[in-house]
Amino acid sequence: MRQAHTLPVGLLLPFLLAGCDLGGGSSSGAASTAAGLSGPPRVVLQLGADLPAAVTSRLPALVRQVEARPVDVVAASDPLPPLPAGSLVLSVGDAVTARALVSDADLVGLPAEGFVLRSDAQGGVLRVAARGAPRADRLGQVEAGNAFGAYAALEALGVSFLHPLAPTLPPALDAPPGLDERTSPRWHERGIHLHTMHPTELNHMLQGWGPGGPSDAAGWRALLPEWELFCEWMLANRQNSVEWVLLTAASWEAFADGPERHARLAELVAIGHGWGLRVGADAPLALQQQHSWRLLRRVGDRAQEVAEIEARVDWLAAAGFDFISTEMGFSEFTHPDDTAMLAWLEAFALRADHHGLEALTKAHVSQDQYSKTFVDPLTGGPLNFNFLSRLADRRLGVMPHTVQHYALDDPAPTYGARDFDFMRRFMQEEAGARKVVWFPETAYWVSFDVDVPLFLPVYADRRLHDLRLIADDEDAGRTGRGQHAGAPIDGQMIFSSGWEWGYWLNDVVAARAAWDPHVSAPTLDEALRRALAPVARPFGPAAADLVDLLVRTMAAQRALLIEGRVNGVPPADIEKRNGQAYLQGWESWDEVFSTLARVPNPWLGNAMTQPEKLGMLEMISPIRLPGPDYPREVAPLLAEMAATFDALAAEYEALAPLASVHAGPLMDELADAARITALRARQVHGLYDHVHGLGQPRAWGLARLADARAALDAAAVIVARREAAYRVPADRIAAWAPNPTCYRFGYLWTARTLFFWWRDEGKAVDRPWSPAYLNIIDPLGTAFGEGIWLPLAQAARQVGQHLGAGAVTDLLAPPAQEPVFPQDNLRSRP
Numbered sequence: 001m002r003q004a005h006t007l008p009v010g011l012l013l014p015f016l017l018a019g020c021d022l023g024g025g026s027s028s029g030a031a032s033t034a035a036g037l038s039g040p041p042r043v044v045l046q047l048g049a050d051l052p053a054a055v056t057s058r059l060p061a062l063v064r065q066v067e068a069r070p071v072d073v074v075a076a077s078d079p080l081p082p083l084p085a086g087s088l089v090l091s092v093g094d095a096v097t098a099r100a101l102v103s104d105a106d107l108v109g110l111p112a113e114g115f116v117l118r119s120d121a122q123g124g125v126l127r128v129a130a131r132g133a134p135r136a137d138r139l140g141q142v143e144a145g146n147a148f149g150a151y152a153a154l155e156a157l158g159v160s161f162l163h164p165l166a167p168t169l170p171p172a173l174d175a176p177p178g179l180d181e182r183t184s185p186r187w188h189e190r191g192i193h194l195h196t197m198h199p200t201e202l203n204h205m206l207q208g209w210g211p212g213g214p215s216d217a218a219g220w221r222a223l224l225p226e227w228e229l230f231c232e233w234m235l236a237n238r239q240n241s242v243e244w245v246l247l248t249a250a251s252w253e254a255f256a257d258g259p260e261r262h263a264r265l266a267e268l269v270a271i272g273h274g275w276g277l278r279v280g281a282d283a284p285l286a287l288q289q290q291h292s293w294r295l296l297r298r299v300g301d302r303a304q305e306v307a308e309i310e311a312r313v314d315w316l317a318a319a320g321f322d323f324i325s326t327e328m329g330f331s332e333f334t335h336p337d338d339t340a341m342l343a344w345l346e347a348f349a350l351r352a353d354h355h356g357l358e359a360l361t362k363a364h365v366s367q368d369q370y371s372k373t374f375v376d377p378l379t380g381g382p383l384n385f386n387f388l389s390r391l392a393d394r395r396l397g398v399m400p401h402t403v404q405h406y407a408l409d410d411p412a413p414t415y416g417a418r419d420f421d422f423m424r425r426f427m428q429e430e431a432g433a434r435k436v437v438w439f440p441e442t443a444y445w446v447s448f449d450v451d452v453p454l455f456l457p458v459y460a461d462r463r464l465h466d467l468r469l470i471a472d473d474e475d476a477g478r479t480g481r482g483q484h485a486g487a488p489i490d491g492q493m494i495f496s497s498g499w500e501w502g503y504w505l506n507d508v509v510a511a512r513a514a515w516d517p518h519v520s521a522p523t524l525d526e527a528l529r530r531a532l533a534p535v536a537r538p539f540g541p542a543a544a545d546l547v548d549l550l551v552r553t554m555a556a557q558r559a560l561l562i563e564g565r566v567n568g569v570p571p572a573d574i575e576k577r578n579g580q581a582y583l584q585g586w587e588s589w590d591e592v593f594s595t596l597a598r599v600p601n602p603w604l605g606n607a608m609t610q611p612e613k614l615g616m617l618e619m620i621s622p623i624r625l626p627g628p629d630y631p632r633e634v635a636p637l638l639a640e641m642a643a644t645f646d647a648l649a650a651e652y653e654a655l656a657p658l659a660s661v662h663a664g665p666l667m668d669e670l671a672d673a674a675r676i677t678a679l680r681a682r683q684v685h686g687l688y689d690h691v692h693g694l695g696q697p698r699a700w701g702l703a704r705l706a707d708a709r710a711a712l713d714a715a716a717v718i719v720a721r722r723e724a725a726y727r728v729p730a731d732r733i734a735a736w737a738p739n740p741t742c743y744r745f746g747y748l749w750t751a752r753t754l755f756f757w758w759r760d761e762g763k764a765v766d767r768p769w770s771p772a773y774l775n776i777i778d779p780l781g782t783a784f785g786e787g788i789w790l791p792l793a794q795a796a797r798q799v800g801q802h803l804g805a806g807a808v809t810d811l812l813a814p815p816a817q818e819p820v821f822p823q824d825n826l827r828s829r830p
Contacts, residue, residue, distance in 0.1 A: 039070075039084065040069070040070070040084060040086075041069050041083075041084045041085065041086030041087045041088075042069050042070045042071070042072060042083065042084065042087050042088075043063060043067050043069050043070070043071045043072070043087065043088045043089075043090070043173065044071075044072050044073075044074055044080065044083065044087065044088070044089045044090070045059060045060055045063060045071065045072070045073045045074070045090050045091075046073075046074050046075075046076055046078075046080070046089065046090070046091040046092075046095040046096065046097050046098070047059065047073070047076060047091070047092050047093060047095060047150075048076045048092060048093025048094035048095040048098065048146065049076060049093070049094060050093045050094045050134075050143045050146055051092060051093050051143055051146050051147060051150065052142070052143060052144075052147050052274060052275055052276035053274050054228070054231065054232075054271070054274040054275045054276075055146075055147050055150055055235065055275065055276070058228075058232060059090075059092075059150065059154075060073050062154070062159070062167070063090070063173065065169055066158075066159065066169045066170060066171075066172065066173055067172060067173060068172065069086075069087075069088070069172075076093070076094060076095035076096065077095075077096060078096065079096050080096070080097060082123070083123075083125045084124075084125075085123060085124025085125065086124060086125075087124075087125045087126070088125070088126050088127075088128070088157075088173055088174075089125060089126070089127040089128065089129075090128050090129075090153060090154075090157070090173075091127070091128070091129045091130075092129065092130050092131070092146055092149060092150040092153065093130075093131060093132075093143065093146040093149075093150075094131075095129075097127060097129055098129040098130065098131050099131070100127075100129070101118040101119075101120065101127060101129035102116045102118055102129055102130070102131040106131070106182070107131060107132075107133060110132070110133040110145070110182070110184060111133065111184040111185070112133055112134065112135045112136070112144070112145070112184075112188065113132065113133060113134075113135050113144040113145050113148060113184065113185055113188070113238075113240065114132060114133050114145055114182070114183060114184025114185070115130055115131065115132030115133070115145045115146065115148050115149030115152065115182075115183065115184075116130065116131055116132070116149070116181065116182045117129075117130045117149055117152050117153055117156065117179055117180075117181040117182075117183075118130075118179055118180050118181075119156070119175055119176070119177050119178065119179035120177050120178070121177035126174070126175065126177060128153050128156065128157060128175055128179065129153070130146065130149025130150055130152060130153045131145070131146060131149060132144070132145020132146045132147075132148060132149040133145040133184075134146075135188075135240065135276075137278060137322070138322055138356050138357075139273060139276075139278070139322070142276045143276065144240060144276050147235050147275070147276050148235060148238050150235075151232075151235050151236040152181070152183075153175075154173075154236070155236065155534060155537075156175040156179055157170075157173040157174060157175045158170035158172075158173055158174060158175070158538070159173070160534075160535075160537065160538040160663075161232065161233045161236035161237060161508075162504050162505070162508055162535065162538075162666060163499055163504040163666070163727055164229065164230045164233040164499055164504060164507070165201065165226055165229050165230065165233075165499070165727040165728065166229075166727045167229075167232075167233075168538050168662055168663055168666065169662060170538065170660075170662050171661070171662065183515075183516070185238065185514070185515045185516075186467075186471065186514065186515060186516060186517055186519075187488070187489070187490065187491035187492060187514050187515075188240075188490065188491055189240070189241060189435075189437050189490045189491025189492065189493070189514075190238060190239045190240055190241065190491050190492060190511065190514040190515060191239055191240065191241030191242055191243065191278070191280075191437075191491070191492070191493040191494070192234065192239055192241075192242050192243075192493070192494050192496050192507070192511065193242075193243050193244070193245075193282065193325075193439070193493050193494060193495050193496060194206065194242065194243070194244040194245075194496055195244075195245060195445075195495055195496060195497045196244045196245045196246075196247060196740070196741070197245050197247070197289075197290040197291070197292070197741060197742075198445045198446075198497050198498070198741060198743070198747050199733070199739045199740075199741045199743050199745065199746045199747045200445075200497055200498045200499075200733065200747050201226070201498065201499060201727070201728050201732075201733055202223075202226060202227065202230065202244075203739060203740055203741065204220070204223065204732070204739065204740065205220060205223035205224065205226060205227060205268075206227075206244045206268065207246070207247050207261075207740040208220060208255070208256075208260070208261040208264040208265060209739075209740055210222070210223065211223075211732060213252070213738070214252045214255040214256075214260075214261070215255075217260075220264060224267075224271070226728070227268060227271055227272075228271060228275075230242075231271065231272055231274075231275040231277060232275065234275070234277055235275060235276070235277075237507075237508055237511040237512055238511070238512060238514075238515040239277075239511050239514075240276070240277060240278055241277065241278040241279075241280065241322075241323075241493065242272060242277055242278070242279055242280070243279070243280035243281060243282050243323070243325060243493070244281070244282060245282040245283075245284075245292065245293075246281055246282065246283050246292075246293035247290075247291040247292065247293055247740045247741065248291060248292070248293040248294075248785075249291050249740070249742075249785060249786035250785065250786045251786055252740075256293060257315075262315065262318070262319055265281075265319045265321075266318075266319040266320050269319055269320040269321055269322075270320060273320070278322040278323065279320070279321055279322055280321055280322055280323040280324060280325060280358075281316050281319075281321045281324050281325075282324075282325045282326070282327070283295050283312065283316060283324055283325075283326055284326055284327040285309065285326045285327065285328075285341075285344045285345070285348060286299065286329070286330055286336060286341075286344065287327040287328070287329055287330060287331060288330060288331070288783070288784055288785050289330075289331045289332070289742075289782060289783055289784075290741065290742045290782055291740065291741055291742045291781075291785060291786065292327070292785075294312075295308070295309045295312045295313065295326065295344075295348065296308055296309050296312075296344060299336070299340070302340075302343060305340075305343075305344065305347070306343070306344075306347040309344060309347045309348055309351065310347065310351045313348065313351040313352055313355070313357075314351070314355070316357075317352075317355035317357055321357065322357060322358070323352075323357055323358035323359070323360065324348075324352055324357055324358075324359055324360075325359075325360040325361065325362065325399060326345075326348055326359070326360070326361050326362070327361065327362050327364075328341065328361060328362065328363070328364060328385065328386055328388065328389075329341070329364075329369075329385070329386075331783065332364050332366045332415075332607075332609075333366050333369070333607045335369055335385050337372075337373075338371040338372060338373045338374060338385065338388060339373055341385075341388055342374075342388055342391055342392060345361060345388070345389060345392045345396055346392055346393055346396075348361075348396070349392060349393050349395045349396035350393065350395070352395075353395045358397060358435065359395060359396050359397065360396065360397035360398060360399050360435065360437060361389050361392075361396060361397075361398060361399065362398075362399045362401050362439060363386045363387060363389065363398050363399065363400045363401055363423070363426060364386045364401055365386075365401060365402055365403055365415045365417055365420060365423060366386065366415055366416065366607075367415060367416035367417055368416065369384065369385035369386065370382045370383060370384060370385055371383040371384075371385055371388060374388070374391060376390075377390065377391065378390075378429055378481065384422075384426075387426055389434075390429075390430060390433075394433065394434045395434075396434060397434050397435030397436065397437060397490075398426075398430055398434060398435070398436055398437075399436075399437045399438075399439040399493060400423050400426055400427045400430075400436065400438060400439060401423070401439040401440070401495070402420045402423055402439075402440050402441070403415060403441055403444060403609075404441060404444045404448060404449075404580075404610070405441070405444075405449075405456060405458050405459045405462050405561075405562065405580075406419075406420060406462065406562065407420075407462040407465050407466050407469070408420050408421065408423065408424040408466050408469055408470075409421065409424070409469065410462070410562050410563075411562065411563065411574040411578070413574050413575050413578065413581075413611045413612065414608070414609065414610055414611050415608070415609055416597070416607075416608065424469070424473075427470070427479075427489060428473055428478055428479045428480070428481075429481050431474075431479035431480045431484065431487045431488060431489045432479070432480040432481075432483075432484025432485075432486075432487025432488075433480075433481070433484050433487075435490050436489040436490055437489070437490055437491055437492065437493050438466070438467075438470060438489060438491070438492045438493070439492075439493050439494075439495060440462075440463055440466055440492070440494065440495065440510070441459070441494070441495040441496075441497070442459050442460070442463060442494050442495065442496055442497075442503065442506035442507050442510050443459065443495075443496065443497040443498055443503050443506065444497065445497040445498060445747060446609065447584055447585040447586060447587055447590055447610060447756065448580075448584050448585070448610055449503075449584070450497070450498045450500065450501050450503050450747070450748070450751070451498075451585065451747060451748065451750045451751055451756075452583070452584060452585045452680060452750070452751065452756055452757075453500075453501045453673070453676060453677075453719075453748070453751040454501075454583055454584070454676075454677050454680060455501055455502050455670070455673030455674050455676070455677045456506075456557060456561075456677075457502065457505055457506065457550055457553055457554050457557070458553075458554050458557035458558050458561060458562065459503075459506040459510070460505055460506045460508075460509035460510060460528075460531075460554065461524075461528060461554035461555075461557075461558060462558075462562075463494070463506070463509065463510035463513060464509060464510070464513045464517065464518070464524070464527060464528060464531055465524055467492065467513045467514060467517035468517050468518070468519060468524065468527060470489060470517075471517050471519045472519070474486075474488045474489070475519070491514055492510075492513075492514040494507060494510050494511060497747070498733075498747050498748070499727070500669075500722070500726055500727070500733070500748060501669070501672075501673045501676075501722070501751070502669055502670050502673040505535065505550075505670075508535055509531050509532065509535065512531065512534070513531060518530045518531060525551060525555075528550075528551050528554065529547055529548075529551060532546075532547045532550055532551070533547065536550075538660060538662060538663040538666075539659045539660055539663045539666070539667060540659060540660030540663065541658050541659070541660065542655050542656075542658040542659040542660070542663075542667065545655055545658070546655060546659075546667075546670075549648070549651050549652065549655065552648070553648050553674070556644050556645070556648065560579040560637070560640065560641050560644065561578060561579040561580040561583070561641075562578060562579075562580065563578070564577045564578035564579060564637060566636045566637050566640055567636075567640070571628075571633065573628075575611075575612060575627075576611075576612050576613055576614045576627050576628050576634075577628050577633055577634070577637065578611055578637075579637055579638075579641050579681075580610075580611050581610070581611035581612060581613035582613050582634075582637075582638060582641075582684050582688075583641070583677070583680050583681060583684060584610055584611070584756075585750065585755070585756030585759075586613075586756065586759070586760070587755075587756070587759070587774075587775070587776060587777060588771045588772055588773065588774065588775035588776075588777060588810075588811060589771075589775070589777050589779060589811075590608075590609070590610060591615075591771035592771050592811070593607045593608045593609065594608055594612060595771070596608075597612075598625075614627050614628050614630060614634055616687060616688055616691045616692075616760075616763055616764055617691070617763065617767055617769070619688075619691060619692050620691060620692070630688065630692050630694075631692070631694055634688070635685075635688070635689070635692075635694070638681070638684060638685040638688060639685060641681040641685070642678070642681040642682045642685045645674070645677055645678035645681045646678040646681070646682065648674055648678070649671070649674040649675040649677070649678040652667075652670055652671040652674040652675070653671045653674075653675065655667065655671070656668055656670075656671045665725060668725070669722065669725065672718050672721065672722050673722075675718060676715050676718050676719070679711040679712075679714055679715045679718075680711070680715070680757070682707065682708070682711040683708045683711040683712055683715075683757060683760070683761075684708075684760065685708075686704045686705060686706075686707040686708030686709075686711065687704075687705070687708045687760055687761065687763075687764040688764075689701070689704040690702070690704040690705040690708065690764055691764050691767075702830070705764065705765070705830075708761065708764070709761065709827070712754060712757045712758070712761065715754055715757065716754060719751060719752060719754065723752065726748075730748075730752075731746075732746060733746040733747055733748050734746050734747075734748040734749050734751065734752040735749060735752075736749055736818035742778060742781050742782045742785075742786070743777075744776070744778070744814055745776070745818075753819070753821055754821070755774075755776070755819070755821070758774075758821045758822060758823060758826070759773065759774045761822075761826065762774065762823060762824070762826055765826060765829050765830060766824070766826070766829070768807070769807070770807035770808065770810075770811075771811065772806065772807050772808060772809070772810035772811040773807075773810075774819065774823065775810045775811055775813075775814065775815075776814045776815070776819065777814060778813055778814050779811070779812070779813075780812075796809050796812050796813070798816075800812075
């Protein structure tokens with residue numbers, strides 16, 4: 001059994017901000033004398049005053065977590081005395097040693113936030129130094145370059161920041177002499193949007209809740225070290241901005257709008273500032289889905305609407321936020337009058353500007369929503385309602401958004417779209433006219449990926465590919481129009497939704513790609529290898545093989561899940577013929593929206609939020625709907641996925657024992673994640689074969705069902721093993737329990753229970769006709785916010801079940817109690 005050096009939050013908390021002495025030597029707050037540097041080899045830190053305060057406090061404690069050698073902190077202005085051979089000096093910023101290795105002349109012409117990293121060896125002493133360029137923003141001069149350089153130095157010495165809540169620490173710090181790196185970011189805006197509409201790791205804390213709810217002040221404060229860890233991860237991965245969605249609900253509205261929450265938000269912002277980060281709030285204007293904290297809650301009189309928007313912007317500004325983003329419409333699929341929406345956007349942008357804050361709005365991918373009053377000023381044709389912002393004041397920035405793993409030039413049969421080329425054009429057209437921040441996803445969550453769970457490093461592949469496309473658009477002069485022709489976009493904000501099951505990998509690669517999209521690489525394959533090299537470095541002897549395996553996994557997932565290729569050949573029609581449609585989860589309301597998408601409706605349009613599939617029961621229905629033929633078009637795809645992902649999982653498992661000890665837990669996670677994805681492919685293939693029959697004897701169909709069931713049972717063993725390794729308490733993110741979101745469970749509850757697997761098995765065995773089967777969603781609360789309808793809907797559900805009408809009434813509410821699996825004694829049949 002490996003002894004891991006990857007530190008979970010619980011072990012790291014006591015030392016996170018303290019300068020405590022874990023390895024000998026002086027405390028982090030005192031400068032050592034020359035006499036104190038004699039004796040055995042030591043580690044010496046010499047940090048300039050031009051580092052963010054949190055970084056200065058953190059580095060000594062972090063180094064002591066790793067080192068057995070005594071660790072000393074010396075004054076930045078003091079020349080170092082002779083040190084014993086085998087010693088290490090780490091110097092950052094305006095410090096004597098850093099200046100000796102990186103001169104002022106070396107910094108001339110260095111763009112904002114860039115840094116120079118160098119190392120040498122003298123008399124057996126390794127010296128590593130970094131100096132960088134500051135960033136100017138509303139915080140004043142932020143020494144971001146020095147901060148990024150400090151963490152680049154730590155990375156060169158063997159420390160890795162892969163999972164945001166668990167730095168990966170080597171047995172000792174070491175780096176080769178002769179490091180010489182000068183680097184600066186491609187884009188100046190590089191951030192993470194923590195999608196707290198979903199019940200993920202930091203949700204409670206970012207809403208001002210403790211584990212016990214809004215009133216749990218002590219519990220909230222106990223979570224703050226996780227925020228510090230995340231902020232550190234941001235710097236280590238060269239990010240400078242973070243935002244999250246603010247939530248509210250009727251049962252805690254007084255707290256949500258009150259002074260205690262305001263104070264807690266202000267403290268979170270202040271912590272972020274201490275790390276040199278820009279901190280923003282996502283506050284929807286009128287979008288009411290998923291418990292949104294809205295700027296506007298009473299619609300009617302325009303003057304009152306503006307006053308309400310301004311008052312809540314004032315509230316956020318007083319908490320210290322640097323920017324505010326907002327959302328279009330009442331939901332992703334419904335919207336108010338276009339003149340009202342434009343007026344609200346204008347009021348929002350102007351009030352934010354009054355406080356010196358940036359204002360931005362998302363541009364969503366939903367289809368078939370058009371302005372009735374305005375035309376597109378560029379084309380003269382209908383104006384996509386999601387692009388209404390192009391008529392607004394230039395002080396309103398835009399965040400063009402795409403969903404799931406699909407790239408800008410992929411087939412993307414989701415949200416009613418065929419692809420996302422229209423969003424690429426919008427981004428090109430708006431560049432230079434206003435701030436433009438690209439807003440893609442590294443996890444979608446809802447039924448799609450990590451909650452199944454599926455290991456999808458193809459997200460990392462597609463995000464790097466997108467940024468290379470955007471960089472090429474800029475370099476070729478395709479961005480900007482008119483007087484802004486040739487203008488670049490401003491950067492990227494990643495939509496992040498959970499980190500377990502290897503999803504930290506997607507965030508790391510996508511985040512770093514905004515610093516360097518590796519445009520000099522001649523192919524995407526080579527760019528991926530360059531992007532993955534620092535990720536794989538801590539895996540030691542397994543590093544090169546891991547990079548190769550990840551690149552091949554991404555290629556296989558791109559071909560099978562996104563392009564639907566069988567034996568390398570894509571289908572003529574991607575609809576219902578792509579692997580993602582079959583491996584993802586399906587819950588009740590996915591099926592409802594799938595049905596609604598087939599008939600015109602004036603309310604939602606096409607609200608289907610994931611790729612359509614050929615349903616198992618659809619295959620045997622007497623009513624034949626248009627779609628693929630299972631034996632010819634779907635069965636070969638399912639078979640190739642099962643075989644391909646099984647073979648890849650075996651490679652991860654074989655590689656795991658070769659990884660370095662300190663990266664062992666991460667390697668084990670990747671191996672488990674790859675295996676459970678292969679098991680999901682095996683289960684789905686078996687269930688479909690069982691239901692269709694393929695003209696085989698009944699015994700063959702039962703054998704296929706048995707194989708599907710064996711895959712589920714094997715997956716349950718892996719889930720239990722992974723839960724023991726989650727970086728936060730498993731019940732916070734995987735229990736059926738109240739939380740700030742509209743969901744009654746943590747983001748990994750469906751993974752804990754294998755809910756989607758059991759639902760699919762139940763569909764294959766019992767063949768229920770109603771989409772209400774095993775509903776776990778509160779549809780009214782999700783769409784309109786918490787209200788009196790939930791208890792009424794649950795009562796209707798219970799009455800319906802008593803009267804034998806549960807096939808209808810179960811759609812109205814989730815169950816009052818946590819479901820238990822296998823459901824309805826399922827394994828006793830057939």
